[in-house]
Amino acid sequence: MPSRLTEDELIAKFFAPLAGTAGLNLADDAALLPAGNAKIVATADALVSGVHFFPADPPGCVARKALRVNLSDLAAKGAAPMGFLLTLALPADWTEDWLAAFAAGLAEDARDYGCPLLGGDTVATPGPMTISIAALGEAPQGAFVSRAGANAGDAILVSGTIGDAALGLVLRRDPALAARLSPASRDELLDRYLLPRPRLSLAPALRHAASAAMDVSDGLVGDLEKLARASSVGARAALDRIPLSAAAREAVALDPALLAVAVTGGDDYEILCCAADGAALSAEARDAGVALTQIGEIVAGPPDAVFLDSRGAPATYGKKSYSHF
Amino acid sequence: MPSRLTEDELIAKFFAPLAGTAGLNLADDAALLPAGNAKIVATADALVSGVHFFPADPPGCVARKALRVNLSDLAAKGAAPMGFLLTLALPADWTEDWLAAFAAGLAEDARDYGCPLLGGDTVATPGPMTISIAALGEAPQGAFVSRAGANAGDAILVSGTIGDAALGLVLRRDPALAARLSPASRDELLDRYLLPRPRLSLAPALRHAASAAMDVSDGLVGDLEKLARASSVGARAALDRIPLSAAAREAVALDPALLAVAVTGGDDYEILCCAADGAALSAEARDAGVALTQIGEIVAGPPDAVFLDSRGAPATYGKKSYSHF
Numbered sequence: 001m002p003s004r005l006t007e008d009e010l011i012a013k014f015f016a017p018l019a020g021t022a023g024l025n026l027a028d029d030a031a032l033l034p035a036g037n038a039k040i041v042a043t044a045d046a047l048v049s050g051v052h053f054f055p056a057d058p059p060g061c062v063a064r065k066a067l068r069v070n071l072s073d074l075a076a077k078g079a080a081p082m083g084f085l086l087t088l089a090l091p092a093d094w095t096e097d098w099l100a101a102f103a104a105g106l107a108e109d110a111r112d113y114g115c116p117l118l119g120g121d122t123v124a125t126p127g128p129m130t131i132s133i134a135a136l137g138e139a140p141q142g143a144f145v146s147r148a149g150a151n152a153g154d155a156i157l158v159s160g161t162i163g164d165a166a167l168g169l170v171l172r173r174d175p176a177l178a179a180r181l182s183p184a185s186r187d188e189l190l191d192r193y194l195l196p197r198p199r200l201s202l203a204p205a206l207r208h209a210a211s212a213a214m215d216v217s218d219g220l221v222g223d224l225e226k227l228a229r230a231s232s233v234g235a236r237a238a239l240d241r242i243p244l245s246a247a248a249r250e251a252v253a254l255d256p257a258l259l260a261v262a263v264t265g266g267d268d269y270e271i272l273c274c275a276a277d278g279a280a281l282s283a284e285a286r287d288a289g290v291a292l293t294q295i296g297e298i299v300a301g302p303p304d305a306v307f308l309d310s311r312g313a314p315a316t317y318g319k320k321s322y323s324h325f
Numbered sequence: 326m327p328s329r330l331t332e333d334e335l336i337a338k339f340f341a342p343l344a345g346t347a348g349l350n351l352a353d354d355a356a357l358l359p360a361g362n363a364k365i366v367a368t369a370d371a372l373v374s375g376v377h378f379f380p381a382d383p384p385g386c387v388a389r390k391a392l393r394v395n396l397s398d399l400a401a402k403g404a405a406p407m408g409f410l411l412t413l414a415l416p417a418d419w420t421e422d423w424l425a426a427f428a429a430g431l432a433e434d435a436r437d438y439g440c441p442l443l444g445g446d447t448v449a450t451p452g453p454m455t456i457s458i459a460a461l462g463e464a465p466q467g468a469f470v471s472r473a474g475a476n477a478g479d480a481i482l483v484s485g486t487i488g489d490a491a492l493g494l495v496l497r498r499d500p501a502l503a504a505r506l507s508p509a510s511r512d513e514l515l516d517r518y519l520l521p522r523p524r525l526s527l528a529p530a531l532r533h534a535a536s537a538a539m540d541v542s543d544g545l546v547g548d549l550e551k552l553a554r555a556s557s558v559g560a561r562a563a564l565d566r567i568p569l570s571a572a573a574r575e576a577v578a579l580d581p582a583l584l585a586v587a588v589t590g591g592d593d594y595e596i597l598c599c600a601a602d603g604a605a606l607s608a609e610a611r612d613a614g615v616a617l618t619q620i621g622e623i624v625a626g627p628p629d630a631v632f633l634d635s636r637g638a639p640a641t642y643g644k645k646s647y648s649h650f
Binding site: 007019031035043047 | 330332335336339340342343344345346347348349351353355356358360361362363365367368369370371372373375376377407408410411412414416421424425427428431432435441442443444445446447448449450451452453455457459461463
């Protein structure tokens, strides 16, 4: 087996050279296209059966996850959803029942999030069900919250709680561990893996008060490092300030090694953001129904992200974030 | 094996109900989004290895085809390309050489067509290489050429020549037949299958002078019927007016049954359009370097498409167009 490029290396080597100005060097969650007086934000994500979801997952949940991971990118950029394109590669054994449930879930989210289906393509595949969604949003007044705007002195904040989905995935794969959790905690973590909660209500606050933002999709540790690099700043965060749900805390209490899974596992679809006035951003977020928690500060210096443990020592992780390769 | 929905039935049943106003009921080549004073045209298509291309095809050609089939949709809608999103599902055996050649082909077309890469997603798949591209275009002055605007009395025209790509695919699968063609004709047909030629230079003429347009991707016979239905008109075309290349004529001379393949096989990526003044549209197209040929007329009456043979009898086809299912 030859040594392989990581996903980021692959993109930087082969595809970043193709990116136009609007593509932001493929270093952000989304692209920003000028369109007359408006600005269009565009993003795409794909889910593959057996890779990003379990074949037996409820089809409606699969559909909603496929849309929501894209809506999360729009939210992080401060954009309002306009619609989405769907390309669906169907394996030979697709059934009308599966597709009906898939479409029903998709319809529910399209309506709830004000993001209608615009078009797309349906093809046959000899491989697994593959769902690719491209979502378009509008950046009101052209405001776009990039990854690259963080400044020394900014507060670093995250929305909601971190690690629930990654722990949910662990529970899917480890029924013995799942059986040791309380039913309520187990169900909550499993649900967070199945159904991300895109923080679209946070978009206006991000436009007003955030210096930089991205969604946490590949793990908080690695994603904060990406943001720091994009902004050419250092990031200092404290592990014990990272907001964990009661369910996640219960899981970590059973096995302390799960804390590393929570902060590097990904699939959070929470918002990581920076602001000169973190309290003002938090207050505006609270008014929008989203809890933000400050986890650290941006510092001048080389672009890196350091997470300090409770003794003030830098935490090290074998793998900072999820990569497909 | 239960009886299955066709691709069109599947879309109408499960996904058309999710389409917003901008999605045009999923009955056109692309969506039309208002964005301030501008209008954004959005479209998506997927290619699966072993289904839409041969695994051994040159990776640069595969990349260019994946982009070009989308550019063809933009051209048909009279739109100018703005950029595209790429989601790439890579099988375990991907190589850097393959990907480098893929990216090089994509870069060449992105540059030549002024359509930069905006972003996307790269994922792993246990299935075949799957390439999904969503392309965005701008409709200058909000002009959008729909499928639904044809009127009785309009001329029906097609760009370029019809059937070359479908015949190229036949030659790929039938080396004995291929060996009976002249090398030049064989190479031309094979090339047309590998590399569509999106008619972007035709877009301004379509905006000015076409009443309706679509790209011919699933076969001329079936696609003209789609246009007639969308416009609620009848379409009358003559088989012997359909423009065939010298290479296609050579193939049809070897086997007259190949004429049906040419007009129903698809993968043409030519433009099918209607105009009150067909001569004026043709003249403007000629100035843009694209040959248009009138193949028939739009008539009042029930929405259907009839192709008359040289004796004036309606031609019938077992299968009017390509369907994935």
